[in-house]
Structures are given as structure tokens and as C-alpha cells.
Amino acid sequence: MPSTLRQPVRRSLFVLLTGAALATLLSVTSAGAVPPPQRTASAPADVYLMDTPADTGIQPHSLSPLWESPDIKVCHTAVECPTSQNPIVGQRNYIFLKLRNPGPYGSGVMEEGSIHVYRTTPGGGAAWPGAWTEIGWMAVPVYAGVTTVTIPWDNVPGPGHFCLLARWVSANDPMTFEGPDITPNTRNNNNVVWRNVDSVALAPGATGQVRPFAIGNTLSRATRNSLVFSEVGAPLRAAGGRLVVDLGPQLFERWVKAGRAGTGIREVGRTQVEIVEPARASLDNLQLNPNERITLGLTFTAATATQEKIALRVTQIGPDSTGAERADLGGVRYDITVGQRAG
Incomplete structure (x- = not known):
């Protein structure tokens, strides 16, 4: 050659x-x-x-x-x-x-x-x-x-x-x-x-960072879905962190009517739910109409600075077009940093 x-x-x-x-x-x-x-x-x-x-x-x-x-x-x-x-x-x-x-x-x-x-x-x-x-x-x-x-x-x-x-x-x-x-x-x-990876830069005690998160139903029938939370890096508590999900009036009302199903959560507002155990929490029985996609709000806050690499996944689980009832329909990994607050 x-x-x-x-x-x-x-x-x-x-x-x-x-x-x-x-x-x-x-x-x-x-x-x-x-x-x-x-x-x-x-x-x-x-x-x-x-x-x-x-x-x-x-x-x-x-x-x-x-x-x-x-x-x-x-x-x-x-x-x-x-x-x-x-x-x-x-x-x-x-x-x-x-x-x-x-x-x-x-x-x-x-x-x-x-x-x-x-x-x-x-x-x-x-x-x-x-x-x-x-x-x-x-x-x-x-x-x-x-x-x-x-x-x-x-x-x-x-x-x-x-x-x-x-x-x-x-x-x-x-x-x-x-x-x-x-x-x-x-x-x-x-x-x-x-x-679907998002970076979230926080400062201790500062206003929270809000991220949109959409859940959808691609089927021609109504479905019940879950949001599943897991930690894949340092835990959010390493920075005294909080994660609050705002379902919005429509989805929150459906969730309440379906029995407020979930684990590792607590209600903290008219349409808001705090994820108190982000390593193993879920919001369940989130009902979606045929071909519907709704955007939620995720608010991240932190109390103390940390050098640890915090990472958290949020995954939608629900029925898909292959016939699976508990399929991974997509999600987001949030890579979170918490630095010193300026000034």
C-alpha cells in the first residue's frame, strides 16, 4: 500500500x-x-x-x-x-x-x-x-x-x-x-x-430553574402513564436540592380523580407535587387522551454549593404502539451543578 x-x-x-x-x-x-x-x-x-x-x-x-x-x-x-x-x-x-x-x-x-x-x-x-x-x-x-x-x-x-x-x-x-x-x-x-440531556446550573438559595417536560400519547385510545424519577449521579440532597413538578390544572385534576397515585411524593401547591425521594419516586395514573401531549414544569432549587456531579433522570412510562403497556416512552437526564451564589 x-x-x-x-x-x-x-x-x-x-x-x-x-x-x-x-x-x-x-x-x-x-x-x-x-x-x-x-x-x-x-x-x-x-x-x-x-x-x-x-x-x-x-x-x-x-x-x-x-x-x-x-x-x-x-x-x-x-x-x-x-x-x-x-x-x-x-x-x-x-x-x-x-x-x-x-x-x-x-x-x-x-x-x-x-x-x-x-x-x-x-x-x-x-x-x-x-x-x-x-x-x-x-x-x-x-x-x-x-x-x-x-x-x-x-x-x-x-x-x-x-x-x-x-x-x-x-x-x-x-x-x-x-x-x-x-x-x-x-x-x-x-x-x-x-x-435528551439538559444541564441545570443552580446557585444556593437562588430562584429555581424551570424546565419544560412533555408527556404524550401516540395511540388512538386514552392511556395511563407514569413519570418515574431516578438518580444516576450524586443525589440531589447533596446540595440540599428540591424538585417540584407542576402538573398544571388539567392534568392535576385528572391525577386527583384517578386517586393521587404515586410514591415518594407530596402535594405542595394547587397543582404542584414535590418529589421527596428522587432516587425512586413516581407519579402514576397520569391520564392522557388519544394523540395528546401535555407540557409540565419541573422546578429545581438548591440550598448549598457542592462539587459533586448530580444527575437525575425523569422517564415517561406507558403504552406504546407495539402493544407494550409499560414501555419507556422517553425521558430527560438532568445534569445539575450548584456553584456559589454571586455577590
Whole structure:
């Protein structure tokens, strides 16, 4: 092999994509690529993105949660950041996507397709495709190795907290299954990934940080759902923290009529419930009408500063279109920091 082929080849491509609102500049970088072999009938294509750090592209798989993909990252600049950031409202942000070639069903041939990225309110039960808004897309060649696609995200709407979904679309690497529920879509397609991770920066004794969280029903019948809380980092109590859920008048009334079901909770207001045991709490019998999605409010507060890394997951559990009655319909991981209060 010529010596020039032993070194990683770095490719850059700039494409102007005209969307419904305005032109968007997109970029692609492929690291560790080699000139692709010619496509033949015996050279199948399989480009994939990772659902979790342990994901090797097998479809379906049993890894969870499916909504913390490491291959979707939001950054404030066109230079890729070490860890994903919350987008800045009203400004240009950048979404970085990692495409991997080959997956377990491919040969490493260069594959052409398009990568699409979408947003919705954080939470669960976001029906595909109606609950999702496309941010941007790009037609791109994917060589052997890891290709990074950068999609600018202009005029980010408030409040700046979103669930993101990416889909690799290719005629030679088709979806194996797509229905109205994102969880089975993601589990059965290694070219669909989902990220729902939010950073919450608190100051001791300061006004709480509020985050939207939507729960939805993709079915044509009414359903009963749960919000399940778990801690995956240091506990919230390490900072004297509190989490209060505001169900809103409509959902709170339904919850009361259904018996105020739940564990590790207590009512603290007209429509509010405090999560007093965030490591193992639940709000149950949350009734949703057919094809309904309702946004709740989560308020985080803290009493003391801490260096510990606090992380908490909130997951919607309920029926889905596959017939499962207790399916993971989506959720959010909240990475919480508590620093010293300024002044």
C-alpha cells in the first residue's frame, strides 16, 4: 500500500442548503477515511450512529436509555466542544453528528445519503413525525471511519431546551422499521438516534430553574402513564436540592380523580407535587387522551454549593404502539451543578 494511504485522510465539504426560511451553511469532516472501494452487489452499506457508548450498531438491541446518544452534540461555536451544551436562544448554535462506517451489516464502502436533525419539547411520547420540527439536513458521503457532520442551528426558539433526533437516510441503507413511537424506531434502526440531556446550573438559595417536560400519547385510545424519577449521579440532597413538578390544572385534576397515585411524593401547591425521594419516586395514573401531549414544569432549587456531579433522570412510562403497556416512552437526564451564589 502506498505510504500516503497509511495516514488518516481528512476531508472537508461545504454545501449551501436552501430551506424554507433561509440558506444554511453545513460542513462535513471525515477522519480516518481511506479511498472507498467501488460499490458492488456483494458490498453492503451500513452507516450507524450510537444510541449509547456501548452501542456497536446491532439492531435491535437491549441497551438503555435510548435518549442519551453520544453522537449528537450541541455547541455554541463551529469548533466542536468537549461536551454538549444547552443552545443559546436567538443565536446561531451548531449541532455535531457522528456517522460511523461500517456498522455490523456493512463492508465499509463509501455510502451516500442524507442526515436530518429534528427537535421537540423535552420529555416522552413525541409522535413521529408530527411532534418533530426539522432543524436542518445535509446530503453527505460517508467514508470508512467516523464522519462528523456540522449543522448550524439559527434563531433557536425559547426557552432553549429540546429533545433532538437524528436520522441517516440512504437508499442502500434503509430503515428496518418506523412507527409513531420513537423508542422502537430507535431500538430497531441503527441510523436513528435520540438525545435528551439538559444541564441545570443552580446557585444556593437562588430562584429555581424551570424546565419544560412533555408527556404524550401516540395511540388512538386514552392511556395511563407514569413519570418515574431516578438518580444516576450524586443525589440531589447533596446540595440540599428540591424538585417540584407542576402538573398544571388539567392534568392535576385528572391525577386527583384517578386517586393521587404515586410514591415518594407530596402535594405542595394547587397543582404542584414535590418529589421527596428522587432516587425512586413516581407519579402514576397520569391520564392522557388519544394523540395528546401535555407540557409540565419541573422546578429545581438548591440550598448549598457542592462539587459533586448530580444527575437525575425523569422517564415517561406507558403504552406504546407495539402493544407494550409499560414501555419507556422517553425521558430527560438532568445534569445539575450548584456553584456559589454571586455577590
